[in-house]
Amino acid sequence: MIPDCPAIIIFSVYMINCNSANFVYPRLLESRDGNGDLVLNIRKDLTLYLEKSTILAESIYLDSSTAAGTHRTVLKGQEMETSLYHDKKHQSSLILTRRINGIEVRGILNHEFTITPAFVSERS
Numbered sequence: 001m002i003p004d005c006p007a008i009i010i011f012s013v014y015m016i017n018c019n020s021a022n023f024v025y026p027r028l029l030e031s032r033d034g035n036g037d038l039v040l041n042i043r044k045d046l047t048l049y050l051e052k053s054t055i056l057a058e059s060i061y062l063d064s065s066t067a068a069g070t071h072r073t074v075l076k077g078q079e080m081e082t083s084l085y086h087d088k089k090h091q092s093s094l095i096l097t098r099r100i101n102g103i104e105v106r107g108i109l110n111h112e113f114t115i116t117p118a119f120v121s122e123r124s
Contacts (some may be wrong), residue, residue, distance in 0.1 A: 023118060028103055044061050050085035
């Protein structure tokens with residue numbers, strides 16, 4: 001389970017069909033029944049009830065092509081499964097990773113939005 005963390009990470013939510021970004025401050029809560037489910041509040045009108053996801057394959061092959069050529073990355077299913085969650089209602093699929101400064105959330109929120117950390121520089 002990923003515990004609630006006091007550190008703040010700024011996230012940006014991107015609309016899938018355009019390049020605009022909105023910044024959100026999601027809150028992560030743990031289920032009290034101990035089954036690993038999490039509640040992720042993105043904003044007042046979007047709360048996800050996350051369940052652990054399972055990956056059946058031992059290895060996942062991710063091929064990416066650029067002008068320079070094709071690159072294959074092999075991902076281990078069992079390792080990915082430890083941080084993979086989904087919400088059935090919103091058809092979300094998210095990877096939650098614990099970092100020193102908080103929880104990192106990446107993935108698909110619903111049919112309209114994706115989420116990724118917004119890497120901002122510290123104030124001087």
